[in-house]
Amino acid sequence: MSDASLSSESLAYRHALDAIRAVEPAVAAAIGAELHDQRESLKLIASENYASPATLLAMGNWFSDKYAEGTVGRRFYAGCKNVDTVEALAAEHARELFGAQHAYVQPHSGIDANLVAFWAVLAQRVESPALARAQARHVNDLNEADWATLRRELGDQRMLGMSLDAGGHLTHGFRPNISGKMFEQRSYGTDPATGLVDYDALATSAREFRPLIIVAGYSAYPRLVNFRIMREIADEVGATLMVDMAHFAGLVAGKVLTGDFDPIPHAQIVTTTTHKSLRGPRGGMVLCQTELAEQVDRGCPMVLGGPLPHVMAAKAVALAEARRPEFRDYAQRIVDNANALAEGLLQRGAKLVTGGTDNHLVLLDVSSYGITGRQAESALLDANIVTNRNAVPQDGNGAWYTSGIRLGTPALTTRGLGTAEMDQIADLIHTVLAGTTPGTTGGKPSKAAYVLADGVADRVAGQTTDLLKGFPLYPTIDLG
């Protein structure tokens, strides 16, 4: 194909790869291979998506070379005029899109956004009163004794977050993460009978525990959370409500989650990633009410280093895309697809946590197939279906092997697949899992080894490839 007939995106990537190949050919080859692999596989990872070429291109440039500690118009470095432009634009798009009073777009990832939020609340509710008591303006003005007291107080606060096996996230106060080392944490779970958040139990626990922060939000809960009720509970016990909407930000942006299910009007502070259902670059963001804005803007240097201007540029592009009317249609299709996938699985006799879904994800309990999540994940991958294993509530197989598989529809919806294809995918998943049995390692039963019935992997992989042929990924990009 002559250059003249190639799309500008194909040309951009061909030239970029030529430049990379000239320095390190293996990296150019890996980038090309990644596009190939993503095109070939059926991606059901609930936390992944496909960002637009414009978003991807906004990230690969000389903005990466710039240091810009500080905030728009108030930097610790000279020459940040253009960084100011993209950061201000990204923040404005975020505020407008979500109807938020304040947006901070510097966090490099979701975990960073959560750290910024935790420390903003600690600064507002613990540090500021301590400074006022000591009649000091800045922590540097405290004497050694007051400083030691403040450090102890900062380390002696409580957090209430959703338990991991109910779908919560490690950054919501669990010991392997710094949040669990910073806070004394107590978890709330779901009702064992329904699998739904038990607000009465949560309220009782909050009254006893009196946390500084209640964290709502999840990575693997297939239903909606009522943030109005969460805020009422938080207010009653004097806690700040923080919502981590990393997973469902796209559904909030696309106005699928509104009223009680939209966290922005209810929570004092909301964090998110930008790369999951929101379909932007890898990164994080904090949205908050005005009262917390000043503390949130201190994310750098509190827990962040210099911002990533190239990623903020890409956030501005992706958020501009999310403000377009098409994004609402996209968000609705994510949920319609998740519903169709759940229905298709239920019709084939599968067991789903909570019996279905209201959002972008489905949690399939694979114990009814007699296998672990780890075995299911591996068998599905053999058939070119990419998922991830996930604990289910009260999971007897623990967090490593698990009894569940988490399935999400944001990526396939971006690719254009619809409800009819979701039913076909349910059939492919069921075929693989029904054809999988536990294997052995060294003659002993294993939670990882598995046996797939003859021919199933090849047959389903072939059907997966045929299905995806109708939905080309990055159709405007031809690497040659």
Ligand code: PLP
């Ligand atoms: N919060 C939630 C609810 C998540 O699901 C995740 C990622 O899986 C994160 C935070 C962390 O995001 P990141 O990987 O960008 O740090």
